[in-house]
Amino acid sequence: MRIVNFIIENILTEASITIALIAMLGLILQKKSVGAVISGTFKTLLGFQVLNAGSGIITGSLTYFGDIFTEGFNMQGIVPSIEAINGQAMNDLGLGREIAFTFLAIFVFNILIARFTPWKYIFLTGQAILWMATMTTIFGYFVGLRGIVLILVGGLVGGIFAVAMPAIAQPIIRKVTDSGELALGHFCTIGYIFEAGVAKVFGERGEKKKSIEDINLPSSFEFLQDTYLSVMVVMVPLYVVTAIFAGPDAVDTGAQNYLMFAFLQAIQFVVGIYVLLAGVRLLLGEIVPAFRGIAMKLVPDAVPALDAPVFFPYSPNAVILGFITTTIGTVIAMFILPTFGLAMILPGMLTNFFAGGTAGIFGNAVGGRRGAIIGGIAHGFFITLLPALLVTILTGMGFINATATDVDTIVAALLYAWILSPILKMF
Numbered sequence: 086m087r088i089v090n091f092i093i094e095n096i097l098t099e100a101s102i103t104i105a106l107i108a109m110l111g112l113i114l115q116k117k118s119v120g121a122v123i124s125g126t127f128k129t130l131l132g133f134q135v136l137n138a139g140s141g142i143i144t145g146s147l148t149y150f151g152d153i154f155t156e157g158f159n160m161q162g163i164v165p166s167i168e169a170i171n172g173q174a175m176n177d178l179g180l181g182r183e184i185a186f187t188f189l190a191i192f193v194f195n196i197l198i199a200r201f202t203p204w205k206y207i208f209l210t211g212q213a214i215l216w217m218a219t220m221t222t223i224f225g226y227f228v229g230l231r232g233i234v235l236i237l238v239g240g241l242v243g244g245i246f247a248v249a250m251p252a253i254a255q256p257i258i259r260k261v262t263d264s265g266e267l268a269l270g271h272f273c274t275i276g277y278i279f280e281a282g283v284a285k286v287f288g289e290r291g292e293k294k295k296s297i298e299d300i301n302l303p304s305s306f307e308f309l310q311d312t313y314l315s316v317m318v319v320m321v322p323l324y325v326v327t328a329i330f331a332g333p334d335a336v337d338t339g340a341q342n343y344l345m346f347a348f349l350q351a352i353q354f355v356v357g358i359y360v361l362l363a364g365v366r367l368l369l370g371e372i373v374p375a376f377r378g379i380a381m382k383l384v385p386d387a388v389p390a391l392d393a394p395v396f397f398p399y400s401p402n403a404v405i406l407g408f409i410t411t412t413i414g415t416v417i418a419m420f421i422l423p424t425f426g427l428a429m430i431l432p433g434m435l436t437n438f439f440a441g442g443t444a445g446i447f448g449n450a451v452g453g454r455r456g457a458i459i460g461g462i463a464h465g466f467f468i469t470l471l472p473a474l475l476v477t478i479l480t481g482m483g484f485i486n487a488t489a490t491d492v493d494t495i496v497a498a499l500l501y502a503w504i505l506s507p508i509l510k511m512f
Contacts, residue, residue: 101137103211105130107389108371111378125371132368136394139361144435146354149336150324151434153347157330162419162429165436165472167489170479171219177483180222183235188218190240195247199384206255207384208247210270210392213491217243217272220494224501227482229509242500246493250274251390254447257281261399261450266373270390272493273440276468280407280444281451284460288452297402297445297454316405317355323409324351362398369395393443400446406454407445407461412437414465418473421466427473428488432465436490440468471495478502 221239328347448460
């Protein structure tokens with residue numbers, strides 16, 4: 086068990102190590118030279134670490150923004166956190182071993198399904214698989230599954246999600262990237278497809294469809310064609326105005342003026358975007374050629390399913406638009422859902438950026454600017470509704486004021502609660 090825990094905690098959930106090892110395996114299977122294997126492996130590792138560094142900078146900036154946003158607009162409610170659910174499941178219910186083995190089972194089922202079905206996607210976002218394992222284990226336990234059955238059922242459900250979600254998203258990803266060499270490995274995909282559906286219905290079509298990436302600006306505003314400057318122009322007012330509402334005492338800024346602190350945090354956000362995109366470029370230059378070895382030898386025609394930020398460089402304006410519109414949708418849902426007896430779910434800025442930004446790419450690809458705007462607001466409402474539905478179920482299981490964020494894991498939990506549980510009770 087110690088070996089299993091070591092592998093999970095130090096390798097499989099450490100995405101940079103996992104992907105570097107997969108790149109190394111792919112290069113070895115292609116019989117590359119020792120130098121090429123070492124170079125490709127460490128460049129892949131470096132690229133992912135640079136990507137993670139960018140994500141870390143963005144996370145720090147958005148954590149601050151979430152604090153002043155909540156304080157400035159006097160919000161009280163439930164903050165979704167799968168990490169808290171995972172901790173309670175392992176500490177209070179003693180399900181740590183089951184979660185660990187379910188994690189491995191999901192990975193194994195993913196490879197088997199990819200090997201023997203037309204779905205050739207290998208899901209490489211280890212942290213997302215851990216959250217899926219957490220949810221399937223908890224809900225399987227509460228519907229009466231135990232031991233090896235609990236692990237195998239959770240592994241099968243998670244393994245199906247691990248190949249089905251990239252497969253469902255692939256037609257749009259192919260349109261965005263102009264290639265089928267990459268897939269999306271992120272368990273918020275149902276939300277992305279939801280936005281794409283809304284964008285298709287309410288967005289622009291045919292010759293009228295205009296991408297948010299193709300904005301024609303007057304000559305005096307041509308500097309906004311630069312991705313980083315355009316992001317800065319949006320984020321600086323958003324941060325500073327929110328800080329004004331929050332006031333000088335909302336967050337400890339040390340000796341620095343709170344408005345200047347907000348301004349610099351907005352700049353940090355832009356710095357994070359710059360670093361993240363640099364990491365993505367370095368990563369993609371290595372992982373795609375290396376992965377051909379996996380495809381040729383182990384899983385014919387295999388496609389790597391990578392985390393959402395990998396796709397941000399393909400449509401950067403849509404990412405920012407998706408973040409803003411998703412945030413608007415979550416705020417609307419926060420006030421509307423309690424009127425129907427559901428919990429008040431506070432907007433999570435990290436989810437709104439990473440999931441909302443990816444959803445914005447989908448909305449823009451399907452329905453242009455209008456589709457991305459309307460679809461983004463609908464997406465924000467949708468990703469607030471599902472956690473609110475989950476709160477009631479988790480409360481009955483002893484998880485007080487707790488819910489999750491990734492909508493695919495929530496859907497898996499609802500499948501257990503609404504379908505599997507009634508079936509088992511019949512027997």
